[in-house]
Every structure is written in C-alpha cells, then in structure tokens.
Amino acid sequence: MKFSPLINELITSLKCLPGVGQKSAQRMAFQLLERNRNGAMQLSVALHNAMQHVQHCQQCRTFTEQNLCDICADGLRGESAQICVVESPQDVMAIEQTAEFKGRYFVLMGHLSPIDGIGPADIGLDLLAQQLSELQIEEVILATNPTVEGEATAHYIAQLCKQHNVNASRIAHGVPFGGELEYIDGNTLTHAFAGRKSL
Amino acid sequence: MKFSPLINELITSLKCLPGVGQKSAQRMAFQLLERNRNGAMQLSVALHNAMQHVQHCQQCRTFTEQNLCDICADGLRGESAQICVVESPQDVMAIEQTAEFKGRYFVLMGHLSPIDGIGPADIGLDLLAQQLSELQIEEVILATNPTVEGEATAHYIAQLCKQHNVNASRIAHGVPFGGELEYIDGNTLTHAFAGRKSL
Known part of the structure; x- marks a missing residue:
C-alpha cells in the first residue's frame, strides 16, 4: 500500500x-x-x-540572473583593484553585511578537493588567472573557510597570485568576539598567538 | 545587499x-x-x-487524485461494514503496514480543537454521520492519536455512533512492544493497568 x-x-x-x-x-x-x-x-x-x-556572473561566478551580478555591474566596485576570494555566495552576503569591504568578489563555488575530483578549473581558477593577468589587480584577499580544504585552496591561489605578481593576503584567524577563551579550540588559540599584534 | x-x-x-x-x-x-x-x-x-x-476522497476524505481512493475504490474493502477513524493519511499508511485491518478508513484530516476554531464540520463529521445513517455500518474503530485532542475527538465520535446505534470501539492503549517499563510514562502505565486482560 x-x-x-x-x-x-x-x-x-x-x-x-x-x-x-x-x-x-x-x-x-x-x-x-x-x-x-x-x-x-x-x-x-x-x-x-x-x-x-539563474546562472553564474561572468566576472565573479556568483549566482545571478543577469550577465553580471549587482556588485560586478556597479561601476566603482566592479572595476575595483581589490578582489576578495570566497567559497560561496552566502559568504559574500556575510561579508557584505559588515559593510566594510568596498572591492569586488570572486566566488569559487566550492574549494579544491582532489579526493572528490574537484580541481582548479572546477572552481574557476582559470578565470581568476585570466583576470590577474589582464586586469589591474592590486590585492587578492583570501577569505576561504578555515578548514583543511579552504586553507589548501587559499595556499594554491596565493601561489597563483605570486606568478602574476599580485599581492595576496589571508583574513586573520584568531579568537572570535564574544567567545570565551576556555571554550576555544587549540588550533584557533595557536593561530591567535602566532598572529598576535604589539599594542 | x-x-x-x-x-x-x-x-x-x-x-x-x-x-x-x-x-x-x-x-x-x-x-x-x-x-x-x-x-x-x-x-x-x-x-x-x-x-x-490531488483532492479529498469522496468517501473517506484522504488525499487522492481520483474521486475515490484506492481502498474505497476496492469493491470488498470500500463497502466494508467496519470503519477505522484516523486523523491523517499517514496514520492510514501506518495501519496498512500491519496488514491486519481489512475494513475501510475515515480520515478526519485533523482533530477537534475548539480553541483553533476547528469544529465537527471541519473534520468531516457531517459526512461520517451521513454514512452512519445511510450505509450498513457495524463498527467504528476509533484510532485517533492518544493526545488530549485525539481523545476528545474519539469521545465525540463515540457519541455520534451511539445516536446512530452503531458500535464504537477505541484501539487499546498500553505499554508498547520493545519498550522498557521503567521508561514508560505514568499515564501510559495507568492505561496499561486499567486495560489489563486475564490470561
């Protein structure tokens, strides 16, 4: 039945x-x-x-129903010399909510994961390389997730930037605001100590 | 954004x-x-x-895309003198999986709940009353959920059956198979004791 x-x-x-x-x-x-x-x-x-x-933005690969997404179509931002590389459109949204970053994005739609057969071309790194060589890019900010795959992806893209003589930077890892030290994992604390700043 | x-x-x-x-x-x-x-x-x-x-079966009120659902359209079962009253189509499915009951169903699609404005007509009791008076029904088995609303609904339908001189019965409540006595709630245990059978 x-x-x-x-x-x-x-x-x-x-x-x-x-x-x-x-x-x-x-x-x-x-x-x-x-x-x-x-x-x-x-x-x-x-x-x-x-x-x-809905398809991919031709410049940053995020999802949009136009050829270019709203940020890439925005004159000033779309031609910005700063590119922030993230893994997903949701990450773009999270960063946009801080209203801090005024450059444009590049959305990988995933991360490198050889075990799943996801190589550089699958996350659009050929398109990024093309933009690095053809456009005036000053800085690539790597905001991939702080996971093993995210770190590996960031490392790979940093190498790519080096080849094109573009500065690459990684967002800071450390103790999140509002967190209590005793509940923070060892890995994060190690990063927080390594990345300490003099006051 | x-x-x-x-x-x-x-x-x-x-x-x-x-x-x-x-x-x-x-x-x-x-x-x-x-x-x-x-x-x-x-x-x-x-x-x-x-x-x-998808609409309601004209006889039992379950969801179907035909005028009559498969069970009501089945000659023998559709004219059965035993009606099992349940709250939802999922309940029909659960009972059908036991392959024990050979009668037909009446699906309330909810339960009486005056506080939400759900009265007898909203759960199709006018249709049930009509069937009780016009068809040859011998027994109505009340299999509504063992909740406050389900019990109240069962009680109301039992009264309705009495008015039409039809036998009404309620499925047994007690300790479920595979349960451990120490974890069974008091209400269920009370029912289990009250409904004990001599061996």
Whole structure:
C-alpha cells in the first residue's frame, strides 16, 4: 500500500532537498496539501524560474540572473583593484553585511578537493588567472573557510597570485568576539598567538 | 545587499515548507542551483501537479487524485461494514503496514480543537454521520492519536455512533512492544493497568 501516484511523486521529489528524508518529505507534502496550496504553487513557480534563469556572473561566478551580478555591474566596485576570494555566495552576503569591504568578489563555488575530483578549473581558477593577468589587480584577499580544504585552496591561489605578481593576503584567524577563551579550540588559540599584534 | 531577485524569491518560497527557516532555505536554494537543477525542476512539476489534481476522497476524505481512493475504490474493502477513524493519511499508511485491518478508513484530516476554531464540520463529521445513517455500518474503530485532542475527538465520535446505534470501539492503549517499563510514562502505565486482560 502506497500513497496515490502524484503524492508519491511529490514526496520523492521533496527528498532532493538537503536534509530531507522520507518522513520529513511526507510531513512537508501533507502540510502543503492541507494548509498551503498557494505557497506550494508559488514554490513551484519560483523553482522553475530560478532553475531556468539563474546562472553564474561572468566576472565573479556568483549566482545571478543577469550577465553580471549587482556588485560586478556597479561601476566603482566592479572595476575595483581589490578582489576578495570566497567559497560561496552566502559568504559574500556575510561579508557584505559588515559593510566594510568596498572591492569586488570572486566566488569559487566550492574549494579544491582532489579526493572528490574537484580541481582548479572546477572552481574557476582559470578565470581568476585570466583576470590577474589582464586586469589591474592590486590585492587578492583570501577569505576561504578555515578548514583543511579552504586553507589548501587559499595556499594554491596565493601561489597563483605570486606568478602574476599580485599581492595576496589571508583574513586573520584568531579568537572570535564574544567567545570565551576556555571554550576555544587549540588550533584557533595557536593561530591567535602566532598572529598576535604589539599594542 | 541581497541575493538577486529570483534567488530571493526562491528562498522566500522555500520557507513555506514546515521546519524550514531563512538559513535552511538559503542552503536548499544554493544546493539545488549548484548541484541538482534536474531534481529542482522535477520538484517544481511534482508540486504543480499535486496541488492541481490531488483532492479529498469522496468517501473517506484522504488525499487522492481520483474521486475515490484506492481502498474505497476496492469493491470488498470500500463497502466494508467496519470503519477505522484516523486523523491523517499517514496514520492510514501506518495501519496498512500491519496488514491486519481489512475494513475501510475515515480520515478526519485533523482533530477537534475548539480553541483553533476547528469544529465537527471541519473534520468531516457531517459526512461520517451521513454514512452512519445511510450505509450498513457495524463498527467504528476509533484510532485517533492518544493526545488530549485525539481523545476528545474519539469521545465525540463515540457519541455520534451511539445516536446512530452503531458500535464504537477505541484501539487499546498500553505499554508498547520493545519498550522498557521503567521508561514508560505514568499515564501510559495507568492505561496499561486499567486495560489489563486475564490470561
């Protein structure tokens, strides 16, 4: 005994969402059918439109439905000599919320991971190399995640910058604000000590 | 600074799913865009089809795209004199998996909850009353959830059955198989003692 074909199809399709298994998918399907058919129809349209029209920005590789994303299309920022390299569009959002950085971004959409078959070309480093050689870039700020893969990726890009005589810098690692020292892991503390500044 | 309009729309729409907030919706949107556009397109179609065509079974009120669900359309079962009353289609599925019950179902799609403005008509009790008076029903098995609302709903339906001279029974409550006595709550144990059977 199974649910009716259309309901089964809906449940199966919902499982393509990350973190959604059989039970959650069932709950979602029945919740939508019972209480929010309009929301579900909107979701259907939004999914269709996004999948059809969203592509990569031709300059920074983030997701956008235009050829250039809003930041790259912004005259001043789009031609900035400072590039901040991040792993994902969400990272761009996090940095933008600080309103601190006025340059432009380069979004890798992942990190180097030879074990998963993800090489330099898969994270757009050929495009970055092209920009480093053709455009007037003064500094590349490496803001990849402080994980093993993120560090390796940062290191690789730093080498790439060296080849093109462009300065590369890495964002500081250390104790986060609001954290309590006793709960900070050893790795972070080591970085915090190594990166200490004289007052 | 925000994501591009289509991405924003997708994230907002994903939040209509139960248990999905801003961060999960972002994660889902980017995961689909990056890795599973086909899955997302299928989900879009499945949502559209299900919302357009799935309605309530005319006899038992469960969800189906036909006029009658598979069980009600099954000659023998659909005209069974035993009706099992449950709160949701998932409950039907759980009971069907035991392959024990051979009658048909009546799905309330909720429970009585005056505080939320859900009265007898909202859970289809007018349809049930009609079936009790017009059809040859011998027994109504009340399998609503063992919660306060579920119990109240069962009680209300039992009264309804009495008015139509139909036997009503409630599924047994007690210690579940595989449970350890020391971890069972007091309410369940009280029911287990009250419902004891002589061997």
